[in-house]
Amino acid sequence: MPGVAGKGVPRHLSSDNDPLFISCRWKANLSILGIDELKTVPHVPLSHPFVERLIGTIRREYFDQVFFWNAVDLERKLNDFREYFNDLRAHSSLDGTTPAEAAGRLPDKPITLENFKWQPHCRGLFQLPVAA
Numbered sequence: 001m002p003g004v005a006g007k008g009v010p011r012h013l014s015s016d017n018d019p020l021f022i023s024c025r026w027k028a029n030l031s032i033l034g035i036d037e038l039k040t041v042p043h044v045p046l047s048h049p050f051v052e053r054l055i056g057t058i059r060r061e062y063f064d065q066v067f068f069w070n071a072v073d074l075e076r077k078l079n080d081f082r083e084y085f086n087d088l089r090a091h092s093s094l095d096g097t098t099p100a101e102a103a104g105r106l107p108d109k110p111i112t113l114e115n116f117k118w119q120p121h122c123r124g125l126f127q128l129p130v131a132a
Helices: 022-035 048-064 069-086
Strands: 012-015 034-037 118-120 124-129
Touching: 022 034, 048 069, 069 118, 069 124
Parallel strands: 012 034
Antiparallel strands: 118 124
16 A cells, blocks of 8 residues: 555554544544554644654745645645755755755756856745856
């Protein structure tokens, strides 16, 4: 059975104490899939620090500047931001390099001050220099 990113169905799933995660339908779906649910400590939002950091980054850097009109528009904009975040955005955990640079996927042509142009990302919200 396919799962997240083609890795199959997880054995465990960590969730918070939102009412969504206590509904009978939610519990039935997890049971059918054979997934054990692990609950976080109530009123401790830092139980999932990496997820909280990602959600905060998406909100601050993207959704504080753009609107979405429906679920289709939201998904399209999140896919744009995912591509930008996972390939082109500089990350402090990578010493200021981009994930593409860290993976060895460098541009074919070096960028110089005399030879560059701006390439828009996320519908023009972010612009990054590229070789002209």
